[in-house]
Amino acid sequence: MNKHSHKSAYIVMTLVIIWLVLPLLATIIYSLFEDWTGIIPKGFTLANYESIFTNEDFLTSMYQTVLICIIPIFITVLIMLLALFVVTVYFPKIEKYVQILCMIPYTIQGIILSVSILILYANSESFFGNRMVMLLGAYCIIILPYIYNGIRNGMRAINMNMLLEAAEMLGESKIKAFFKVIVPNIISGITVSSLLAVSLLFGDYVIIRNLSSTDVNNMQQFLYQTMKRSSTEASAVFVVIMLITFLIAAIVLTIQSRSSSEKLKETGK
Amino acid sequence: MDGKKRVAKSKLSTYRYYFLIALVPFIILVAMYEVMPLIMLVIDSFQLDKDPSVAFSLDNYTKIFSTLSYQKAMENSLVITLISTGVGIVVAFLGARAAHESHGRYKRFFMAVLNMTSNFAGVPLAFAYMILLGNAGVIKQIANMYGIEFIQNFDLYTSNGLTIMYIYFQIPLATLLLIPAFNGIRNEWHEANELLGGNTAQFWLRIGIPILIPSLFSTMSVLFANSLCAYATAYALLMNNFSLLPLNISASFVGDIKTKPKLGAALSVVMMLMLCIVILFNNFITKKTTKWEGR
Numbered sequence: 225m226n227k228h229s230h231k232s233a234y235i236v237m238t239l240v241i242i243w244l245v246l247p248l249l250a251t252i253i254y255s256l257f258e259d260w261t262g263i264i265p266k267g268f269t270l271a272n273y274e275s276i277f278t279n280e281d282f283l284t285s286m287y288q289t290v291l292i293c294i295i296p297i298f299i300t301v302l303i304m305l306l307a308l309f310v311v312t313v314y315f316p317k318i319e320k321y322v323q324i325l326c327m328i329p330y331t332i333q334g335i336i337l338s339v340s341i342l343i344l345y346a347n348s349e350s351f352f353g354n355r356m357v358m359l360l361g362a363y364c365i366i367i368l369p370y371i372y373n374g375i376r377n378g379m380r381a382i383n384m385n386m387l388l389e390a391a392e393m394l395g396e397s398k399i400k401a402f403f404k405v406i407v408p409n410i411i412s413g414i415t416v417s418s419l420l421a422v423s424l425l426f427g428d429y430v431i432i433r434n435l436s437s438t439d440v441n442n443m444q445q446f447l448y449q450t451m452k453r454s455s456t457e458a459s460a461v462f463v464v465i466m467l468i469t470f471l472i473a474a475i476v477l478t479i480q481s482r483s484s485s486e487k488l489k490e491t492g493k
Numbered sequence: 494m495d496g497k498k499r500v501a502k503s504k505l506s507t508y509r510y511y512f513l514i515a516l517v518p519f520i521i522l523v524a525m526y527e528v529m530p531l532i533m534l535v536i537d538s539f540q541l542d543k544d545p546s547v548a549f550s551l552d553n554y555t556k557i558f559s560t561l562s563y564q565k566a567m568e569n570s571l572v573i574t575l576i577s578t579g580v581g582i583v584v585a586f587l588g589a590r591a592a593h594e595s596h597g598r599y600k601r602f603f604m605a606v607l608n609m610t611s612n613f614a615g616v617p618l619a620f621a622y623m624i625l626l627g628n629a630g631v632i633k634q635i636a637n638m639y640g641i642e643f644i645q646n647f648d649l650y651t652s653n654g655l656t657i658m659y660i661y662f663q664i665p666l667a668t669l670l671l672i673p674a675f676n677g678i679r680n681e682w683h684e685a686n687e688l689l690g691g692n693t694a695q696f697w698l699r700i701g702i703p704i705l706i707p708s709l710f711s712t713m714s715v716l717f718a719n720s721l722c723a724y725a726t727a728y729a730l731l732m733n734n735f736s737l738l739p740l741n742i743s744a745s746f747v748g749d750i751k752t753k754p755k756l757g758a759a760l761s762v763v764m765m766l767m768l769c770i771v772i773l774f775n776n777f778i779t780k781k782t783t784k785w786e787g788r
Contacts, residue, residue: 230594230595232591233590233591233592233594233595234591234595234599236587236588236590236591237588237591237592237595237599237600237603240584240588240591240603240606240607240664240668241602241603241606243661243664244606244607244610244661244664244665245606245610246625247618247621247622247624247625247661248610248613248621250621250624250625250631251620251621251624251625254624254631260631261634262634262638263635263638299522300522302518303518303519303522304519306515306516306518306519307515307516307518307519309515310512310513310515310516311516313512314509314512315509315513322519325523325527325528328527328531329527330718331718331768331769331772332531332722332765332768333718333719333722334722334724335722335724335739335742335743335761335764336531336534336722336742336761336764336765337527337530339534339742339743339746339754339757339758339761340530340531340533340534340758340761341526341530342746342747342754343530343533343534343537343746343754343758344529344530344533352525361522361525361526362526364522364526365522365523365526365527368523368527399512399515423612424612426612427612427614427615429615429616429724429725429728429729430724430725430728430739430743433728433743433747434743434746434747444615444616444617444725445616447616447617447620448616448729451616451620451623451729455620455623455624458620459620459624462617462620462621465617466613466617469609469612469613470609472612473608473609473611473612474609476608477605477608
């Protein structure tokens, strides 16, 4: 590539970075100062952070967010592992249908999924009419594409049938071999897709707004309520949300780059 | 020998059906929270909020297409979606090309920024833009100080403001989706183009973009769905004071005013149809453009 295109590539990347970082940076600065009406903000302060971390509602919403993110991921990973084990080992013909079912949530997204679950269960007096059950059900579905892809790609990368046969020859049953041999081999793929699912659920606003009762709030809802009340406090909530999102993305990137460098090593032999 | 094998095989095939039990949790989950709700949604869209005795009617649909506020909602949704998708794909093309052409630390930093911001949408995004460009926003005040008119006159709380935010969240997603496609463009093609006397613009117009067309269209269909269904960003900025499909759908199920769930179901079906059209169109393009690979 010539020098000219090199230069223009840097310019494009720099412009995109500025566009993406500017709103974040402005809000971080806003959260750290008392007054920003001129060009230069005045009066450095951590008071906003102090006030949200002593706010019981904030801590509750944080705790609830963690719970409603982790439970559905745990359920969906387990269900998908069982389903994909049977399908790939015994019934490869129906894999197509499993794939379609797993990809539908990707197109209907949160808004349509949440209202259609509302139609079916909102007036039900039974267990399924419970708002928490509806929310967890919707969350299990909305993360299906990510979990499916993670497990499926992991299974494709290793030679699953050969590993299973080898384990069978050594006297293990297939299902035991699956959990003892296959799952440890694809665990990094499962971790990455689970983390992607965490960041998806962590950023959810529409499903929880439509489905949950008022006493269950996630951090997005807390941010929305705070921002109606005080923009300086909301900016501190914003920074906490952003840091958590970035932390998850950073972990994903590290795992991915580590596993790809391992692959390089293996093929390099 | 052959007979033995067959017996063993048939034994195996009855035995393997026991394993269908492991598929049951998946089937229950998908049936209860994906398939049945969607079927109910479609059935409900043909029933009426006023008169529950009617089993089948197209009234909801005729109402949607003849009422001004719903027409406006569809128009706003489509216009914002198309603009943000168009701008998103152009910027993503340039960004992905730049990433493809460069190496080293700065590229890694660029990728990190894309990854970090690709999950940044919804309420936090709307809030950050209010701090930046809202009525008392930082940039607004700087513009007031120096009398920069076009920023002073810019109103964030309109469809323009919404479009800017949608463009924001489309860019990292689209760029990340496009970067792998650029790896398919080989250096030899650049060289061949140069040997034949072509310049860079000719390379991209005649070789690069045609090669990338399947990836460009599939990225665009993801962007379309992503923006058409976006709810939180619009709600955080404008609440329900704006006609937009996701806002209208949600407001007809949960809201302070009287809810109209059957009409909301019909609106959801209309939105699903829009998504289906885009997906089918994308499949058609992919089929047309990837034919040559098989030859």
